Amino acid sequence: MPDREHDHTLTDDVRLIRVLVRPDWITNKGGRERAASFVFLDGLTHEVSCYIDSVEARDALRGRYPNMQVAVITVAAAMRSGHVVARDDDGGEGIPGHVVLVQVDAEQESKDHIRKTKQLAAESTLEPL
Amino acid sequence: MIAAVSTGPILEKTKPFVSQTASTSLFASAALFESAPWLNEALSRVHELEQAGQDYPGVGDLRVPAATGTATRILLSNIDLPVLPKTNFSVASGGAIVLSFNTAQREAEFTIFPSGAVVLNLLQGGELTNDAELLPSDQRQVKNAVLWALGRL
Numbered sequence: 001m002p003d004r005e006h007d008h009t010l011t012d013d014v015r016l017i018r019v020l021v022r023p024d025w026i027t028n029k030g031g032r033e034r035a036a037s038f039v040f041l042d043g044l045t046h047e048v049s050c051y052i053d054s055v056e057a058r059d060a061l062r063g064r065y066p067n068m069q070v071a072v073i074t075v076a077a078a079m080r081s082g083h084v085v086a087r088d089d090d091g092g093e094g095i096p097g098h099v100v101l102v103q104v105d106a107e108q109e110s111k112d113h114i115r116k117t118k119q120l121a122a123e124s125t126l127e128p129l
Numbered sequence: 130m131i132a133a134v135s136t137g138p139i140l141e142k143t144k145p146f147v148s149q150t151a152s153t154s155l156f157a158s159a160a161l162f163e164s165a166p167w168l169n170e171a172l173s174r175v176h177e178l179e180q181a182g183q184d185y186p187g188v189g190d191l192r193v194p195a196a197t198g199t200a201t202r203i204l205l206s207n208i209d210l211p212v213l214p215k216t217n218f219s220v221a222s223g224g225a226i227v228l229s230f231n232t233a234q235r236e237a238e239f240t241i242f243p244s245g246a247v248v249l250n251l252l253q254g255g256e257l258t259n260d261a262e263l264l265p266s267d268q269r270q271v272k273n274a275v276l277w278a279l280g281r282l
Contacts, residue, residue, distance in 0.1 A: 019185075019187075019188050021189075022191070038225070038240065042223035043222065043243055044194075044225075049188055065188070091187075095187050109246040110262060111250075
C-alpha cells in the first residue's frame with residue numbers, strides 16, 4: 001500500500017460521495033437513514049474509496065451502479081475522524097475524482113479505528129446517486 | 130422467557146461421550162449443535178457471505194477471504210447459548226464481517242477482520258458503552274457480550 005498524503009488543495013467543504021452498494025450499508029437510527037457504521041471501513045487495504053462530488057463522477061457511477069444511494073461526507077468530517085483524503089486518480093476505474101480515505105490517527109483494526117469509522121458514518125447523509 | 134431455557138441437562142448428557150472417546154472432535158461438534166441449535170443456520174449465513182461476495186470496482190472488494198470466514202466460525206462456536214438475540218451479518222470493504230446481536234435497546238457488534246483481529250462494540254440505545262479488542266477464541270468475552278445484549282449481564 002503506498003504512503004498516502006492528504007491533499008491540502010481540498011478545502012473543508014468539499015463533498016465526498018461513497019456508493020452504498022448493498023442494502024445493509026444503509027441503516028435507520030432514530031428515524032433517520034444514514035450509512036451503516038462500517039461503510040467507511042476497509043478490512044484489508046484500510047483505504048476507502050470515495051469520489052469528489054461532481055456531475056461527471058455521478059454520471060459515471062450511475063452508469064455502473066444504477067439506482068443506488070450515496071453517503072455524503074465532507075473533507076472536514078473525514079479529517080475530524082482522523083482520516084487523510086488522498087487523491088488516487090489511478091484507482092477510480094476511470095471515474096473522475098477518486099480519492100481514498102486513510103485512517104492515520106488510530107492503529108488499524110483497533111477499537112479506536114472502529115470508533116472513528118463510526119464517527120464518520122454518523123456524520124454522513126444519504127442522497128440518491 | 131429466556132431464563133426458563135436451560136442448557137444444564139444437555140451438557141451433562143454429552144460430557145461422558147466427550148471424555149470417553151478418542152474421536153472427541155466429532156462428538157464435541159455434535160454437542161455444540163445440540164446446545165446451540167441456531168449455530169447451523171449461522172454457519173450457513175457465513176458460507177453464503179463467502180460465496181456471494183463481490184468486487185465492486187471503484188468502490189471496494191466485498192469478497193470474504195477464507196480467513197475471515199474461519200475467524201467468524203470460531204467466534205460463533207464460542208457462543209454456547211441455546212437462544213440468541215436477533216443476529217445480523219454484513220460485509221464491509223476488504224472482506225471484514227460485521228456480526229451483530231440486537232435486542233430492543235442493546236447491541237453487541239463484532240467486527241471480524243481477515244487478519245483474525247476482532248473489535249467488539251457494546252451499544253445501548255445506539256450509544257457506545259464499551260469496546261474491546263479480542264480474538265475469535267476469547268470465549269468468555271464473546272459469550273459475555275452476547276449475554277449482555279440479551280440483558281442477562
